[in-house]
Amino acid sequence: MxxxxxxxxxxxLTLLGALLAVSLKNVxxxxxxxxxxxxxxxxxxxxxxxEFLAIIEIILYIGAIAIAxxxxxxxxxxxxxxxxxxxxVKKIARSxxxxxxxxxxxxxxxxxxxxxxxxxxxDYSLGAIGKxxxxxxxxPFETVSLVLLVAxxxxxxxxxxxxxxx
Amino acid sequence: MSQSLQSYLVIxxxxxxxxxxxxxxxxxxxxxxISLELILNSASLNFLAFNKFSLPDKSLGQVFVIFIIAxxAAExxxxxxxxxxxxxxxDSINVEDAKELRG
Numbered sequence: 091m092x093x094x095x096x097x098x099x100x101x102x103l104t105l106l107g108a109l110l111a112v113s114l115k116n117v118x119x120x121x122x123x124x125x126x127x128x129x130x131x132x133x134x135x136x137x138x139x140x141e142f143l144a145i146i147e148i149i150l151y152i153g154a155i156a157i158a159x160x161x162x163x164x165x166x167x168x169x170x171x172x173x174x175x176x177x178x179v180k181k182i183a184r185s186x187x188x189x190x191x192x193x194x195x196x197x198x199x200x201x202x203x204x205x206x207x208x209x210x211x212x213d214y215s216l217g218a219i220g221k222x223x224x225x226x227x228x229x230p231f232e233t234v235s236l237v238l239l240v241a242x243x244x245x246x247x248x249x250x251x252x253x254x255x256x
Numbered sequence: 257m258s259q260s261l262q263s264y265l266v267i268x269x270x271x272x273x274x275x276x277x278x279x280x281x282x283x284x285x286x287x288x289x290i291s292l293e294l295i296l297n298s299a300s301l302n303f304l305a306f307n308k309f310s311l312p313d314k315s316l317g318q319v320f321v322i323f324i325i326a327x328x329a330a331e332x333x334x335x336x337x338x339x340x341x342x343x344x345x346x347d348s349i350n351v352e353d354a355k356e357l358r359g
Contacts, residue, residue, distance in 0.1 A: 094258050101267050108271055108294050112278030117286050124290050127271075131297045134267070137259060138304040140318050143325075147300075150325055155293065155332045162336040163286055166343040178283070185280030193273035200265045205310050207261075212314035222315040223322070234326045241330035249337035251344075 097137055104130030115177075117163050125156045139214045264305035271298035285339050285349045289332065296328045 107127030111120050128151045135144040223231050271294055278291030300321045307317025339349055346353050 097259050097263075101263070104267065105270055105274070108274040111290055111294065112274055112282065112287070117284050120287050120290050124293060127294065128297065131271075131301060134264070134301060135304060138264070138308045139314075140304050140307070140321070143300075143304065143318055143321050146322070146325060150329060151293070151297075155329060158332060158336055159286060159289065159293075162339055165340060166286070166349050182281045185277050188280060189273045189277035192276055193269060196269035196272070197266065200262065200269065205261055205306075208310050208312050210308050212312070214314050214318070218315040219318050219322070222313075222319050227319050230323060234323055238326060238330050241334050245333045245337040248334070248341055 093137075097134075100130050100133040100137070103127075104134065118160070121156060121160050121163060124159070125152050128152050128156065139210075141214075142216050142219065261305055261309040264301065264309075268298040268301040268305065271295075271301065283351050285342070285351055285354075288351065289335055289339070293328065293332070296324060300324050 104127050107123050107125075107130055110123035111127055114120055114123060128147065132144040132147040132151075135141075135147060275291045275293075275295035275298065278294065279288055282288055282291065303317045303320050303324070307314060311317055342354055343349050
């Protein structure tokens with residue numbers, strides 16, 4: 091009972107953070123609301139028995155990605171906008187209608203589909219994840235490490251100031 | 257609303273729709289990136305919900321979410337450096353100012 095109330099609160103927190111993250115005008119507030127929403131998602135991961143992923147979500151998403159986004163905001167747009175961006179009502183209405191249609195379609199689909207059910211009990215442990223990563227999923231694991239290396243090198247090459255290189 | 261597969265799917269589709277709304281409606285590139293993060297999070301939430309309620313092997317969905325998070329980190333680092341490059345060239349991060357490739 092208490093778990094259900096807490097679950098509803100966390101779900102509302104997540105959706106509220108997401109709504110603020112797309113609707114507020116100041117980009118800095120958007121990034122802060124994104125952190126709120128990511129925290130809610132991490133709590134939902136705990137409800138789904140994946141404590142390890144909840145920790146990873148907080149360390150990586152909030153600790154690295156959100157902070158990197160805030161850094162980019164600080165570097166690229168001054169807190170006081172030079173020219174006030176007037177909202178394009180037509181574009182916002184169009185995208186709202188499209189998103190609402192999308193949501194309605196998804197709701198219809200998940201109401202009509204009969205999902206296969208399995209026992210929620212099982213081995214969620216970190217050891218099982220590690221065994222799976224290094225045995226069955228070894229090829230995607232190595233590929234992801236290569237992708238990360240390429241992304242780091244690419245980002246360094248792109249962000250390098252012309253003329254400061256040797 | 258109790259903890260069932262359906263309620264998790266409703267939450268993640270709402271997150272997805274909010275992300276799509278931001279992706280289409282915003283003009284600031286960093287805000288577009290933030291909406292993209294919301295969409296990726298809704299996908300991870302979906303994977304973990306199916307992992308709990310309709311998958312016998314409970315580590316498979318978690319492994320997949322680890323891959324999603326790793327790829328999101330790579331994507332964000334490349335996208336942010338592209339945004340900084342655009343800001344240095346154009347002095348703006350508005351999507352509509354980056355129109356060299358417009359057909």
